[in-house]
Amino acid sequence: MTIGSVRDQLQLTVEAADALERNLAGRTFQDFMSHPDLAACIERYLERLSAALGHIPPSLQEKHTEVDWQAIRNTGYLLHHIFNHGLDRRVWEVATAHLPTLKRALLAMIEDTKTTPRA
Numbered sequence: 371m372t373i374g375s376v377r378d379q380l381q382l383t384v385e386a387a388d389a390l391e392r393n394l395a396g397r398t399f400q401d402f403m404s405h406p407d408l409a410a411c412i413e414r415y416l417e418r419l420s421a422a423l424g425h426i427p428p429s430l431q432e433k434h435t436e437v438d439w440q441a442i443r444n445t446g447y448l449l450h451h452i453f454n455h456g457l458d459r460r461v462w463e464v465a466t467a468h469l470p471t472l473k474r475a476l477l478a479m480i481e482d483t484k485t486t487p488r489a
Contacts, residue, residue: 377483379425380476386419387473390465399462412465413449420446434475442468
């Protein structure tokens, strides 16, 4: 069951992306690996982000082919079900390399839904 509108889900996803940016600011992969609490925080926000993506219609995602939607969703799924067995590099890559492109796409989708009734 979807909770809230598509716009609400997009906003939740942006909030998770913002939290990732905030917690990763000035950090390196070594910081991530050396601080288990930081890693747990990043993993949890990535899980939230991935879960919220599941409520965004494919028709909106298809307009933003620059985003590797599948890699982001898969990483969230793996974190949820495997509990980080060897996922450190993958989590770091999604949380850093994929995040700027994803966030731009999400913000564009929010703008698009402002002009679409009942989004």
